[in-house]
Amino acid sequence: xxxxxxxxxxxxxxxxxxxxxxxxxxxxxxxxxxxxxxxxxxxxxxxxxxxxxxxxxxxxxxxxxxxxxxxxxxxxxxxxxxxxxxxxxxxxxxxxxxxxxxxxxxxxxxxxxxxxxxxxxxxxxxxxxxxxxxxxxxxxxxxxxxxxxxxxxxxxxxxxxxxxxxxxxxxxxxxxxxxxxxxxxxxxxxxxxxxxxxxxxxxxxxxxxxxxxxxxxxxxxxxxxxxxxxxxxxxxxxxxxxxxxxxxxxxxxxxxxxxxxxxxxxxxxxxxxxxxxxxxxxxxxxxxxxxxxxxxxxxxxxxxxxxxxxxxxxxxxxxxxxxxxxxxxxxxxxxxxxxxxxxxxxxxxxxxxxxxxxxxxxxxxxxxxxxxxxxxxxxxxxxxxxxxxxxxxxxxxxxxxxxxxxxxxxxxxxxxxxxxxxxxxxxxxxxxxxxxxxxxxxxxxxxxxxxxxxxxxxxxxxxxxxxxxxxxxxxxxxxxxxxxxxxxxxxxxxxxxxxxxxxxxxxxxxxxxxxxxxxxxxxxxxxxxxxxxxxxxxxxxxxxxxxxxxxxxxxxxxxxxxxxxxxxxxxxxxxxxxxxxxxxxxxxxxxxxxxxxxxxxxxxxxxxxxxxxxxxxxxxxxxxxxxxxxxxxxxxxxxxxxxxxxxxxxxxxxxxxxxxxxxxxxxxxxxxxxxxxxxxxxxxxxxxxxxxxxxxxxxxxxxxxxxxxxxxxxxxxxxxxxxxxxxxxxxxxxxxxxxxxxxxxxxxxxxxxxxxxxxxxxxxxxxxxxxxxxxxxxxxxxxxxxxxxxxxxxxxxxxxxxxxxxxxxxxxxxxxxxxxxxxxxxxxxxxxxxxxxxxxxxxxxxxxxxxxxxxxxxxxxxxxxxxxxxxxxxxxxxxxxxxxxxxxxxxxxxxxxxxxxxxxxxxxxxxxxxxxxxxxxxxxxxxxxxxxxxxxxxxxxx
Numbered sequence: 054x055x056x057x058x059x060x061x062x063x064x065x066x067x068x069x070x071x072x073x074x075x076x077x078x079x080x081x082x083x084x085x086x087x088x089x090x091x092x093x094x095x096x097x098x099x100x101x102x103x104x105x106x107x108x109x110x111x112x113x114x115x116x117x118x119x120x121x122x123x124x125x126x127x128x129x130x131x132x133x134x135x136x137x138x139x140x141x142x143x144x145x146x147x148x149x150x151x152x153x154x155x156x157x158x159x160x161x162x163x164x165x166x167x168x169x170x171x172x173x174x175x176x177x178x179x180x181x182x183x184x185x186x187x188x189x190x191x192x193x194x195x196x197x198x199x200x201x202x203x204x205x206x207x208x209x210x211x212x213x214x215x216x217x218x219x220x221x222x223x224x225x226x227x228x229x230x231x232x233x234x235x236x237x238x239x240x241x242x243x244x245x246x247x248x249x250x251x252x253x254x255x256x257x258x259x260x261x262x263x264x265x266x267x268x269x270x271x272x273x274x275x276x277x278x279x280x281x282x283x284x285x286x287x288x289x290x291x292x293x294x295x296x297x298x299x300x301x302x303x304x305x306x307x308x309x310x311x312x313x314x315x316x317x318x319x320x321x322x323x324x325x326x327x328x329x330x331x332x333x334x335x336x337x338x339x340x341x342x343x344x345x346x347x348x349x350x351x352x353x354x355x356x357x358x359x360x361x362x363x364x365x366x367x368x369x370x371x372x373x374x375x376x377x378x379x380x381x382x383x384x385x386x387x388x389x390x391x392x393x394x395x396x397x398x399x400x401x402x403x404x405x406x407x408x409x410x411x412x413x414x415x416x417x418x419x420x421x422x423x424x425x426x427x428x429x430x431x432x433x434x435x436x437x438x439x440x441x442x443x444x445x446x447x448x449x450x451x452x453x454x455x456x457x458x459x460x461x462x463x464x465x466x467x468x469x470x471x472x473x474x475x476x477x478x479x480x481x482x483x484x485x486x487x488x489x490x491x492x493x494x495x496x497x498x499x500x501x502x503x504x505x506x507x508x509x510x511x512x513x514x515x516x517x518x519x520x521x522x523x524x525x526x527x528x529x530x531x532x533x534x535x536x537x538x539x540x541x542x543x544x545x546x547x548x549x550x551x552x553x554x555x556x557x558x559x560x561x562x563x564x565x566x567x568x569x570x571x572x573x574x575x576x577x578x579x580x581x582x583x584x585x586x587x588x589x590x591x592x593x594x595x596x597x598x599x600x601x602x603x604x605x606x607x608x609x610x611x612x613x614x615x616x617x618x619x620x621x622x623x624x625x626x627x628x629x630x631x632x633x634x635x636x637x638x639x640x641x642x643x644x645x646x647x648x649x650x651x652x653x654x655x656x657x658x659x660x661x662x663x664x665x666x667x668x669x670x671x672x673x674x675x676x677x678x679x680x681x682x683x684x685x686x687x688x689x690x691x692x693x694x695x696x697x698x699x700x701x702x703x704x705x706x707x708x709x710x711x712x713x714x715x716x717x718x719x720x721x722x723x724x725x726x727x728x729x730x731x732x733x734x735x736x737x738x739x740x741x742x743x744x745x746x747x748x749x750x751x752x753x754x755x756x757x758x759x760x761x762x763x764x765x766x767x768x769x770x771x772x773x774x775x776x777x778x779x780x781x782x783x784x785x786x787x788x789x790x791x792x793x794x795x796x797x798x799x800x801x802x803x804x805x806x807x808x809x810x811x812x813x814x815x816x817x818x819x820x821x822x823x824x825x826x827x828x829x830x831x832x833x834x835x836x837x838x839x840x841x842x843x844x845x846x847x848x849x850x851x852x853x854x855x856x857x858x859x860x861x862x863x864x865x866x867x868x869x870x871x872x873x874x875x876x877x878x879x880x881x882x883x884x885x886x887x888x889x890x891x892x893x894x895x896x897x898x899x900x901x902x903x904x905x906x907x908x909x910x911x912x913x914x915x916x917x918x919x920x921x922x923x924x925x926x927x928x929x930x931x932x933x934x935x936x937x938x939x940x941x942x943x944x945x946x947x948x949x950x951x952x953x954x955x956x957x958x959x960x961x962x963x964x965x966x967x968x969x970x971x972x973x974x975x976x977x978x979x980x981x982x983x984x985x986x987x988x989x990x991x992x993x994x995x
Contacts, residue, residue: 097573123441161659206292645707844899
């Protein structure tokens with residue numbers, strides 16, 4: 054069939070990308086002060102955060118393979134001997150005993166575990182005995198000042214990476230009428246151990262990070278006038294120092310034990326401190342941490358700044374800072390080029406000879422060196438403490454006119470017309486088993502190529518490579534007002550009180566920008582923070598949490614036309630499948646592979662942390678669904694045969710042997726496991742059964758598509774029919790566990806038992822009763838939560854076809870995270886990074902996937918258009934959104950109604966389209982585009 058295309062749609066679809074580029078910028082009228090105000094750039098290998106300072110500029114950078122620890126064995130040998138005893142205890146209702154047994158015998162091996170307690174005891178005795186407060190060493194120590202408390206550790210006060218012993222001291226004046234009285238001193242929480250003194254005499258000591266320190270001061274230790282408080286704080290790992298307290302408990306105060314009224318002496322909040330020892334023995338760790346590399350600092354002498362503007366143009370992946378000083382206009386461009394694998398900083402100034410900068414390297418790593426390579430090149434070498442990783446970065450400058458000098462561990466650019474800084478970096482990482490690469494040799498070889506680069510060509514190649522993927526999708530949302538004239542941080546504050554759909558468009562495209570910047574062919578998969586991290590001990594190790602967060606990172610990859618970003622994920626899946634074979638054998642005496650709730654660069658797959666949440670067996674099964682989804686979206690049978698199916702089959706084979714019959718119900722159940730991070734170690738969590746059912750179903754379909762393993766298919770089908778089904782409980786809710794024990798007032802951040810609604814398809818509108826029970830569960834859970842939890846709820850409400858509720862979640866997701874809303878309140882930071890809090894990138898990706906799910910769904914065997922369109926987005930145009938069956942869709946809607954859809958068939962699959970109460974089905978030819986009007990009438994094929 055051939056019909057004339059309506060001209061209005063031709064125009065709309067052609068100009069959408071161009072028109073929206075004007076609004077695809079994050080911009081600010083001041084430099085960043087905090088890391089969560091800085092702007093991210095990245096190419097998958099290298100990532101950097103741009104602060105955009107004027108006199109002092111900071112570019113904090115990362116390299117994707119720089120992690121703590123190194124290749125090692127994570128598995129406790131013979132742990133399977135305790136599997137049946139643990140199962141038996143759970144079957145008898147003895148959860149506490151099961152968790153205790155599992156904690157002792159079923160958790161993974163930790164690094165540096167052997168002999169640690171002896172080393173710690175010896176070190177602790179040393180630092181306790183090293184200093185006597187009255188000795189000359191005490192008075193000769195180099196004391197500095199610190200504002201207390203440091204709620205997120207003394208790391209935030211400049212002591213990043215310090216594990217050891219630090220002395221603090223201050224003074225207070227004793228009121229005359231308190232002489233002879235016993236007093237109390239309240240200091241709040243201290244990490245990890247404190248030994249507290251008054252005038253050199255110990256009054257108390259506690260080793261606990263949750264206990265508020267409240268000590269008695271005997272009257273005979275006090276003296277008239279000024280008294281001194283001395284506290285030795287010993288921190289073994291991670292955050293250290295005075296951590297304050299939650300609520301309104303009075304801290305940093307002294308008052309009489311027999312207190313009259315509220316009288317107290319308020320202590321100073323600026324104390325002196327002295328680092329006594331910064332070499333605590335390496336703490337045993339279950340898994341590794343993603344590491345920062347260093348920081349490039351640019352110094353210049355400028356004054357009287359005006360017309361400052363800092364931007365990140367996500368349509369071209371270029372960040373720019375521009376300002377005037379006197380009559381001179383200065384600009385700095387920052388980009389992370391993938392084809393050449395460099396970070397480039399281009400420095401310009403109007404007039405001649407006005408580019409004058411000093412460039413230096415710094416790092417938070419204790420073991421580092423800075424050295425000169427040649428007259429235009431500086432190097433930074435770092436070695437990760439107590440780990441196997443070593444890394445090198447080179448900084449090379451290409452300048453036009455003027456002079457360059459490398460001296461005193463700095464690179465000086467003087468009187469140039471313009472200059473480009475190129476940064477390259479490498480580590481000794483080869484693969485998760487091998488760290489024998491030579492980072493310096495890699496950088497040295499790369500330097501020869503970098504010296505031939507021309508910035509204009511580097512920038513052009515970067516933009517062309519980036520736009521090849523970014524421009525495949527565009528989105529225009531109409532309605533409300535556009536606040537693009539406001540700086541992005543101000544615009545975020547306005548989003549929940551004004552309808553600004555253009556900010557939602559920016560948010561979706563920003564997620565695509567972040568994915569292209571952190572996950573490219575040949576790189577590591579995006580971790581909890583993508584590729585960006587400035588801390589030696591980042592939140593949750595900035596690793597790969599596989600009970601939701603890693604998977605959420607890749608939720609939008611297929612639907613938002615970024616399938617090209619998935620190879621790093623598939624590489625990770627292949628490697629954990631390899632490593633997880635030994636875990637399956639040692640812990641469950643089973644074939645196939647298993648992955649628990651976290652992994653890292655070294656592909657640890659054993660249970661970690663605590664048995665009440667670390668023993669969760671379906672991480673590998675969930676990841677396997679991404680392989681199948683990729684096939685459904687692309688119809689790439691070669692990928693299915695060579696990459697997907699072997700992993701899917703191995704994951705399924707594990708559960709064929711792992712599932713056991715529940716004696717009380719006769720169903721096959723998953724035990725031991727847990728409903729992620731909620732409710733402790735149990736038998737038969739609902740989420741497990743949903744994931745396993747879908748794994749079996751997907752593996753059966755994959756085997757059919759490939760025409761293989763008929764007997765294995767039959768075995769899976771038999772098991773599938775016996776797995777414990779979804780159940781509706783006494784509150785009309787979908788049960789989270791095998792037993793009906795849900796609490797209708799429970800607002801836990803995880804909504805794990807709703808996995809079958811999204812991202813799975815175990816529960817659909819084909820079973821309306823079960824779908825309504827799942828919806829009831831979500832209503833009980835409430836609308837609040839951490840950033841990623843709110844993002845998950847966006848997708849769930851979209852699957853429930855409630856666009857207005859999904860939009861309500863998006864308003865929470867894009868709320869101002871700096872407004873002090875609490876520890877599990879979500880929102881975004883000024884740079885649009887998602888807040889757990891703190892920063893986790895999964896919320897960015899999950900929220901963008903939710904918008905896609907509101908516009909197009911295809912998980913039920915047909916393509917549904919506008920299934921969950923909110924009333925606040927009555928009109929819009931989307932171009933390049935993808936559906937299963939390898940369909941690409943351009944679509945326009947007005948007044949809440951579909952106007953037109955152009956569906957391109959990239960694989961020649963049969964197509965069923967639904968919108969509202971209308972459905973149309975038609976066969977397609979690969980490469981053809983099929984145009985439908987508002988009634989789903991086929992009006993053109995071309």
